[in-house]
Amino acid sequence: MIYNFSLSFGIIFAFVTILAVRKHKLHFFYAFLWLILVAIIIFIPLTVKFWDRFAHIMGIDYGPSFIFLCAILFLIIYIYYLTITITKITDRTTRLTQEIGLLKLYIKEDKTYLDQ
């Protein structure tokens, strides 16, 4: 049951992501990261035995705990990357706001000069 749910969720999420790219609501780069996650979500239920064995080798008795750990680490890294992106966008917004303010002043100065 849980395998079917993961598979269905993965397919629907991939479809929604691709649709978002086609409608220019999501940049391809970010969509690409989500599609990697979708691939993992679909791939893991198909290879449960392998991950169970791999978890045991890593010293984790309960296989799903290992998968949860990987998922949490992926999300932490992804959120960290997004905060870096937000910082970059904030810096750019600040610079644009400054440039708009200065341009308004320059335009006003030019207009005053022309009026004279």
Added chain:
Amino acid sequence: MLDKILVIIPSWNEARGIANVIMEIKQFLPQSEILVIDDGSTDNTYSVALNAGAKVVSLPLNLGIGGAMQTGFLYAKCRDFKVAIQVDGDGQHDPSQIPLLLKQLETSDLVIGSRYIDKDGFISSRARRMGTNIFKFMLKFLTGKVFTDPTSGFRAINSKVINEFANNYPTDFPEVEVITQLNRRGFKINEVPVKMRERKYGHSSITLIKSIWYMIKVGTVLLIGESKGRVKQI
């Protein structure tokens, strides 16, 4: 030192007092150009400053003190000013003290007007003095130099620092952070004693929560420091 001086006044809702500040600067520094940065005010700061004879940059969004000041530095760099002076729009900084900053700037890159050297004039609240002392000790530890009033916004800089700040200036609570920034890059920083006055109009935008965040943010940034390499430009 008297050529190409820009006085930058960052303002946010200072309509009641900004005209007086501009008049006083004109009186004590008639050769300077006065640039008011209206940081997204919701009152008529823009028109009051304009009518008082200043040039006014009207920012469409509120950027905070760092973003507003950097706008002034960008203007100063673009118009090739040799000196930029920061004066608050609330009347706390006495423009008659500006010549003291300019005199010291002849042998410095950044001059900070300190209210705590002579302890003359208005001295701020105990909480603020305590915060200032914490930064003073941190800066002494990090730079080996004593800055008695590192949070003071009454400052003068030369063209080298104008270029530096136009490219790289902290967005919020910049005063303390830029001291380590400039010290690390070998700029010469000095203080001069000045008298400050009590705020005449309006009220401080720094609330209790902002004060706590100020201490945490600036303290952490000072301890973390900044890469010695070239800072990535926007």
